[in-house]
Amino acid sequence: MKNISIIGSGTMGIGIAQIASDYNHKVVIYDKSKKSLKIAKEKLEKILNRLIEKQKIDKKGSKRILTNIKFSDSIKEIEKAEIVIEAIVEDLAMKKDVFQEIENLVSENCIIATNTSSISITSIASACKTPERVIGMHFFNPAPLMPLVEIIPAIQTSNDTIKKTMTLSESWKKTTVLCKDIPGFIVNRLARSFYSESIRIYEENIANKETIDWAMKELGGFRMGPFELMDYIGNDVNYKVTETIFNEFYFDQRYKPSITQKRLVEAGYFGRKSGRGYYNYLVNENLKINQNRELGKKIVWRVLCMLVNEAIDALYLKIASKEDIDKAMKNGVNYPKGLLEWGDEIGHRVILEEIIKLRETYSEDRYRPSPLLIYLSKNEKKIFENAEK
Numbered sequence: 001m002k003n004i005s006i007i008g009s010g011t012m013g014i015g016i017a018q019i020a021s022d023y024n025h026k027v028v029i030y031d032k033s034k035k036s037l038k039i040a041k042e043k044l045e046k047i048l049n050r051l052i053e054k055q056k057i058d059k060k061g062s063k064r065i066l067t068n069i070k071f072s073d074s075i076k077e078i079e080k081a082e083i084v085i086e087a088i089v090e091d092l093a094m095k096k097d098v099f100q101e102i103e104n105l106v107s108e109n110c111i112i113a114t115n116t117s118s119i120s121i122t123s124i125a126s127a128c129k130t131p132e133r134v135i136g137m138h139f140f141n142p143a144p145l146m147p148l149v150e151i152i153p154a155i156q157t158s159n160d161t162i163k164k165t166m167t168l169s170e171s172w173k174k175t176t177v178l179c180k181d182i183p184g185f186i187v188n189r190l191a192r193s194f195y196s197e198s199i200r201i202y203e204e205n206i207a208n209k210e211t212i213d214w215a216m217k218e219l220g221g222f223r224m225g226p227f228e229l230m231d232y233i234g235n236d237v238n239y240k241v242t243e244t245i246f247n248e249f250y251f252d253q254r255y256k257p258s259i260t261q262k263r264l265v266e267a268g269y270f271g272r273k274s275g276r277g278y279y280n281y282l283v284n285e286n287l288k289i290n291q292n293r294e295l296g297k298k299i300v301w302r303v304l305c306m307l308v309n310e311a312i313d314a315l316y317l318k319i320a321s322k323e324d325i326d327k328a329m330k331n332g333v334n335y336p337k338g339l340l341e342w343g344d345e346i347g348h349r350v351i352l353e354e355i356i357k358l359r360e361t362y363s364e365d366r367y368r369p370s371p372l373l374i375y376l377s378k379n380e381k382k383i384f385e386n387a388e389k
């Protein structure tokens with residue numbers, strides 16, 4: 001594929017354009033807003049200058065990336081595209097409109113991909129005359145740096161579209177995983193417990209936020225603590241993802257959003273970007289980390305058991321292969337280990353005991369062991385049978 005078009009020049013659109021252009025595609029990036037295009041171009045120039053300073057690219061490389069990209073506020077410019085990647089705002093009606101517009105301009109063989117984080121690919125595809133060419137291509141932020149791309153076929157998508165999208169992503173040295181069109185795909189769905197179980201521990205005053213963050217990093221091996229990470233992502237964004245997944249799963253208690261986080265959003269405490277979130281970035285906060293290792297281990301254990309149970313349930317429901325589930329969490333959110341591999345290592349019986357204990361304590365459906373976890377525990381089986389070899 002030579003010609004690639006991107007729709008939407010925001011955070012994700014410009015990142016994806018940078019990758020495609022770096023791999024020598026001719027890129028058209030279209031946005032309906034001239035202002036967004038201007039900001040996107042300035043942002044890209046800044047990033048490229050920083051890469052020159054760090055000696056990651058030279059001036060020639062930077063020029064090549066910039067000249068490969070045409071910034072345009074006329075959608076007609078996308079007509080030569082062999083693949084169009086849509087990255088406009090997260091709104092189904094707007095995405096459907098744009099997909100119809102795209103379909104009227106491009107050739108019949110052109111693939112139309114969406115970078116949506118939470119909208120059903122099937123519902124977007126249903127707006128098109130040829131839904132077989134529509135697919136989800138979910139990049140992570142920042143797109144040029146994060147290795148993972150989740151490939152999500154709609155139920156109408158053809159095998160040819162899947163194959164070509166995979167091949168293209170892999171030619172960009174991305175790690176790809178194939179995932180069913182279910183809410184949250186792999187990463188956003190599985191990662192819910194990392195945030196929500198930590199918030200529960202905090203709400204119950206078992207530990208304060210800084211102690212939970214310390215435990216998850218120091219004892220759990222996670223790169224960031226859940227509260228730091230929510231503040232980094234933005235509580236508005238993180239809350240919205242949880243709320244969407246909860247609604248889409250018909251209010252399954254496992255994905256229930258938290259009022260604590262909702263209040264932060266209502267107050268405008270979005271996190272780093274607004275100066276205040278769980279943490280206050282405007283003052284020198286007096287943090288009181290309780291480095292009691294027994295307490296820390298309890299925190300990590302509870303969150304980890306919920307994460308592994310969720311990953312095992314995703315496998316049980318055949319959302320993706322066992323290899324892809326583990327690859328996704330390591331490459332999409334930098335988890336120190338794949339969750340299924342981690343479960344094999346810890347042992348399924350003790351994880352099941354913890355989930356049952358939580359269920360008995362709280363009488364909530366949220367603490368519901370996956371049927372596959374029960375099976376693995378009863379039969380003393382591992383997911384990767386020869387993992388220790």
Ligand SMILES: NC(=O)c1ccc[n+]([C@@H]2O[C@H](COP(=O)([O-])OP(=O)(O)OC[C@H]3O[C@@H](n4cnc5c(N)ncnc54)[C@H](O)[C@@H]3O)[C@@H](O)[C@H]2O)c1
Nearest residue numbers: 008009010011012031032033036087088089090116117141
């Ligand atoms: N930001 C993230 O971390 C992230 C990660 C993965 C996926 N996504 C998904 O990627 C998509 C884009 O997210 P973002 O963060 O880059 O958004 P953004 O708000 O930064 O950018 C959206 C851009 O789309 C443009 N736009 C809106 N409607 C348009 C239309 N009808 N035609 C053309 N341009 C239009 C806007 O002018 C804006 O420049 C969303 O679907 C989001 O869910 C975001």
